[in-house]
Amino acid sequence: MTRPDRLRIAWIASIVVVFGVAPGARRATAAASDNVVLQWNQRMLQAVGNTRFAPMLTARALAITHTCMYDAWAAYDTVADGVYWTRDMRQPAAEHTQAARAEAISAAAHLALVDLFPSQASLFDMLLSSLEHSTPGIPGMIGKEACQAVLDSRRQDGSNQSEDLYPGSYSDYTGYMPVNTVDANLDPNRWQPLMTPSGAQQFLAPHWGRVQSFALTSFDELRPEPPPLYPHGTYIKEANQILHASARLGDRSKMIAEYWSDGPASVTPPGHWNLFAQAVSRRDGHTLDEDVKMFFALGNAVLDASIAVWDCKRLYDYARPVTAIRFLYGGQPVRAWGGPRLGTRIIDGEQFRSYIPTPPFAEYVSGHSAFSAASAEVLAAFTGSDLLGLSVTFPPGSSMIEPGLTPAAPVTLTWRTFSAAADEAGMSRRMGGIHFESGDLAARVLGRQVGSLVWKASRQYFDGTARAW
Structure with missing residues (x-):
């Protein structure tokens, strides 16, 4: 570091x-009293820094991870609706306990984060284990189902995470080319890549405006x-x-x-x-x-x-x-x-x-x-x-x-x-x-x-x- x-x-x-x-x-x-939502949020931000994730990719990862957690939690709420539920996942009222909610949330967060940050899987495995949620019960299975529906919906959301639109995860598929070059400013109104110690800049994610x-x-x-x-x-x-x-x-x-x-x-x-x-x-x-x-x-x-x-x-x-x-x-x-x-x-x-x-x-x-x-x-x-x-x-x-x-x-x-x-x-x-x-x-x-x-x-x-x- x-x-x-x-x-x-x-x-x-x-x-x-x-x-x-x-x-x-x-x-x-x-704090030691942080709930599981905070703990998973902290672990995700650690992965963001470790992988040098870009801002727009981080924004999407935050949305996906917390939507997975929310949809898992909603199954144990009397009113809330899930965003990506493919069926009515609401569980019987007698099962709406904080322990069930926490397990469902953890299972969902773990599945989402391993999908988004596969190189950081051990980081997420450790938290899941420390929370004693490694072996899922019914709430854990509900959490996984809810999260999988989110991930499935996001497979083709325009981000190109899955390389469904062009080779290279998150790579541009729109054919963007800058008007200016590092050495030539042909139009002072347009973006010009700069030369950096690691080479000429490449416009980061010019396709991102097309994401769902x-x-x-x-x-x-x-x-x-x-x-x-x-x-x-x-x-x-x-x-x-x-x-x-x-x-x-x-x-x-x-x-x-x-x-x-x-x-x-x-x-x-x-x-x-x-x-x-x-x-x-x-x-x-x-x-x-x-x-x-x-x-x-x-x-x-x-x-x-x-x-x-x-x-x-x-x-x-x-x-x-x-x-x-x-x-x-x-x-x-x-x-x-x-x-x-x-x-x-x-x-x-x-x-x-x-x-x-x-x-x-x-x-x-x-x-x-x-x-x-x-x-x-x-x-x-x-x-x-x-x-x-x-x-x-x-x-x-x-x-x-x-x-x-x-x-x-x-x-x-x-x-x-x-x-x-x-x-x-x-x-x-x-x-x-x-x-x-x-x-x-x-x-x-x-x-x-x-x-x-x-x-x-x-x-x-x-x-x-x-x-x-």
């Missing part, structure tokens, strides 16, 4: 409840207006905003950008909001039944957000700030961050670089902004309040990009509300130099719309009005 990976884990472990529903500040980290959603019926009503195109003045203005932010980078803005970066070997942006949900569960003392519902809605919110975002990324194929700034100011002196430990200086515009790594896909719209807005919408709706009340403190020198130097003094980030956290997540992408203002703000609106639709659909399953048996 690299030093940046260890630092990410340390940062996450330092999240604390600083105010909120529960009396007294306390750590929001894993949970609650979206049409993109026409959700899809934002096109981004500003060169030579429009807004294109130049937003590029200048990134330059100015780069030149003004201080310890606080650097740590905000780093905290929310959620790059490779992290839990990714969708997983980040699951960590917040774990903290909320512990803060509010959630029951098993409450967490089944909350994580189900949250998982499907980040899935649908990923689909709506990648629909935009593929449709608009928009340039990243680094491309726009190098195009506008190549061969001219600009004032910007000069690189790790170099501070702000005058550089050639062609040498501009973002503070956090620029991801390998188009800019418009921001995935993190949409994931965060959708998650904030669902979590506020579920808890009945926008209150979050979490904080994290970075010790001096704990930066992943400028270790030993940044920050010079402790930096504390505090999020009183889900909305404040979501807004900071969006802003962090501008501070990091990888998103324009329009890409951030449009994604926030899109994410809120997606979250609202997912919450509405989720409630219909919760109250048994989604389908009749």
Whole structure:
């Protein structure tokens, strides 16, 4: 494990409840009393980091795993409907015990996760064994049946996990080719791959807008207006905003950008909001039944957000700030961050670089902004309040990009509300130099719309009005 990976884990472990529903500040980290939903969510996020799963793949995996758990749990509820039930699976009321629910949930989660992360099977086997659910009884068989129905439905959902559309799991099957190359910017409005230490970037999952959603019926009503195109003045203005932010980078803005970066070997942006949900569960003392519902809605919110975002990324194929700034100011002196430990200086515009790594896909719209807005919408709706009340403190020198130097003094980030956290997540992408203002703000609106639709659909399953048996 690299030093940046260890630092990410340390940062996450330092999240604390600083105010909120529960009396007294306390750590929001894993506890011995965590219910099986939380334990399986934690184990899945560990697998995400181990396998360096991409954000959109993580979103889908969260949705599938928590839908499997939800559909298994619903068989032991008097009202709720399963999403993918192929028959009425509701068990007799006398069997609706917490022990039966826990066993059904564990069997479903294990089956889903082994399917999604086959290389991590031992990780899931260990948890199943520790929960004493390795030998399934009737609840375990019900859980497996419920999960298998979900997996069967998702075999041909457009993700290409099963290589049903093109060789290579999750590989593109749409024939996408970038207009620009690493060496030639033929259109300053379009995405340009960058050269990295591991080679030229490849657009990650350009097919993702075609994946089957949970609650979206049409993109026409959700899809934002096109981004500003060169030579429009807004294109130049937003590029200048990134330059100015780069030149003004201080310890606080650097740590905000780093905290929310959620790059490779992290839990990714969708997983980040699951960590917040774990903290909320512990803060509010959630029951098993409450967490089944909350994580189900949250998982499907980040899935649908990923689909709506990648629909935009593929449709608009928009340039990243680094491309726009190098195009506008190549061969001219600009004032910007000069690189790790170099501070702000005058550089050639062609040498501009973002503070956090620029991801390998188009800019418009921001995935993190949409994931965060959708998650904030669902979590506020579920808890009945926008209150979050979490904080994290970075010790001096704990930066992943400028270790030993940044920050010079402790930096504390505090999020009183889900909305404040979501807004900071969006802003962090501008501070990091990888998103324009329009890409951030449009994604926030899109994410809120997606979250609202997912919450509405989720409630219909919760109250048994989604389908009749």
